[in-house]
Amino acid sequence: MNILFFWVAQFVDQSSGMERVLCNFANNRNHKGDHVSVAYCTEVDGKPYFALDNQIGLYNLLDFGDAKRWESKPYLTPRKKIGRELIRLFNSRKAKDFELYIKAEYLSPMIRELLKKCKPDIIISFEPKSTFYMQQALKQLHCRVPLVTMFHFSMENAFDVSSEVEREAVLQSDCVQVLTQSDKQSLKQILPECHVSYIPNVVPQYKLDQNKKGNSHIILNVGRLDAQQKRQHILLEAFGKVAGDYPEWKVELLGEDRDGGQYIARLNRIISRYHLEDRVSIHKPVKDVLSHYQSAAFFAFPSAYEGFPLAMTEAMSAGLPVVGIKSCTAVAEIIENGKDGILTDDSIDAFALGLQKLMADDSLREKWGENAHISMKEYAPDKVWEKWDSLIQRLI
Structure with a gap:
């Protein structure tokens, strides 16, 4: 079977959860004997941050074109930019639709060449925008290939800013995969005719460290440093309020900075205000995250919203209880208070x-x-991959 994973995004040199999910999924299908291709789109030279099997075909869409430009917006000519802004004066969503069609027009020749090379039996798209681009190219080829759209974000806000074009692309997908049962219910309410399957992310099954037994006094948070979603500032503010009563305790943050240091500066101001310079550390992402889970006492996760919190579930698998926010639906669905x-x-x-x-x-x-470790067995690799096997076979 030929499987194409399709994502119009940088992908290379990116260490976030979606990139990790893609690599794990592609490797799994390769191990099952499928012919696997992964397509992305970027002007940036690089390689996947996470391990990807050598047998997997890795394709940059731009290599199938002449300009080899994407992030610099070559599709947005002065005339089209003026058209978009005129539309935006009356309807911002229509302007977004207009730009998506422009992008699809630019990408379609490259996608068509990709399809001719890979000859997929099924396509798995990593977001609704990518689904739309692929659907436009398939129409031009008069080609019918089963297409699955994956949702990696919470349905609570997935459609707040999406365009009508994206909604239609989701609706026209052969199946939409969501990460939680609550997301499945929400999507069916938004798009009742949509074909939806609940398949969570894989959670590695770690062994419990029986020697730790309360020796650790580290509160751990792993995730992109982000003020709007991950909200590590809430953790530091909360820790600052109780730190004086627990002088042996420390906080460790592992996360990538994506705003040029502005949020780190804000976090450092909180650290200074509470005089926590010796008790809070901020580190860049590491590939050996397990050692940090094993050295921590518990996991703190103040996210406002999540699709499926990979770092949190991995921490639980390693035997860490979690402090989370109950209004974050995905977190509340996983943690049993x-x-x-x-x-x-x-x-x-x-x-x-x-x-x-x-x-x-x-x-x-x-x-x-210990309870957290047991509860993560629900997301063991064999159980999750079996769900994908069933879905793929049904669509083929």
């Missing part, structure tokens, strides 16, 4: 109380950590 973690209100004071509850009780951390 009072059994493998704490779900707090969305405020600094409430989050501080959640931290304090786990900081104060070694036996509670140990018990909830």
Whole structure:
């Protein structure tokens, strides 16, 4: 079987969750004996951050064209830019649709050449925009290939800013994969005729470190440094409120900076205000995340929204209980409050109380950590890949 993973994004040299999911998924299908291709689109030279099997075909869409430009917006000529801005005066979503059609027109010749080379039996798109670009190219080829659209973001805000074109692309997909049961229900309410399958992400099944037993006093957060979604500032503000009562405790952040240091500067101001310079550390992403899970006492996760929180579920698999925000649907669906973690209100004071509850009780951390480890067996690789096997076979 020929499988094409398609994502109009940089992909190379990127260390976030979607890139990791793509590499793991592609490797899994390669191990099953499929002929696997991965297509991305960027002007940037690089290679995948995560391991990708050598047998997998890796294609930059721009290599199938002449200009080899994308991020510099070659498709937006002065005339088309003026047209877009005129439309935006009356309807911002229509302007977004207009630009998507311009992009599709630019990409279609390259996508058609990609399809001729890969000859896919099924296409798995990593977002609705990529689905739309692919659908436009397939129409021009008068070609019918089953197409799955993956959703990596929460349905709570997935359609808040999306265009009508994206909605239609999702609706015309042979199947849409979502990461939580609540997302499946939400999507069916938004697009009742949509074909939806719930398939969560794979969670590695780690062994419990039986020697830790409350010896650690590290609160860990892993994720992109981001003020709007990941909100590490809430963790630091909350820790600052209780740190004086627990002088042995520290906070460790592992995350990529994507705004030129502005958010890190904000985090450092919080650290200075609470005099936590020796108790809070901020590190760049590392490939050996497991060692950090194993050295931590528990995981703190103040995200406002998530699709499927990979770092949090991996931490739970490693035996870490979690303090999360209950209004974050994906987090609340995974954490069982009072059994493998704490779900707090969305405020600094409430989050501080959640931290304090786990900081104060070694036996509670140990018990909830064991429960967290057990609860992640639901997302074991064999169970998740079996769901994908069933879906792919049905669509083929």
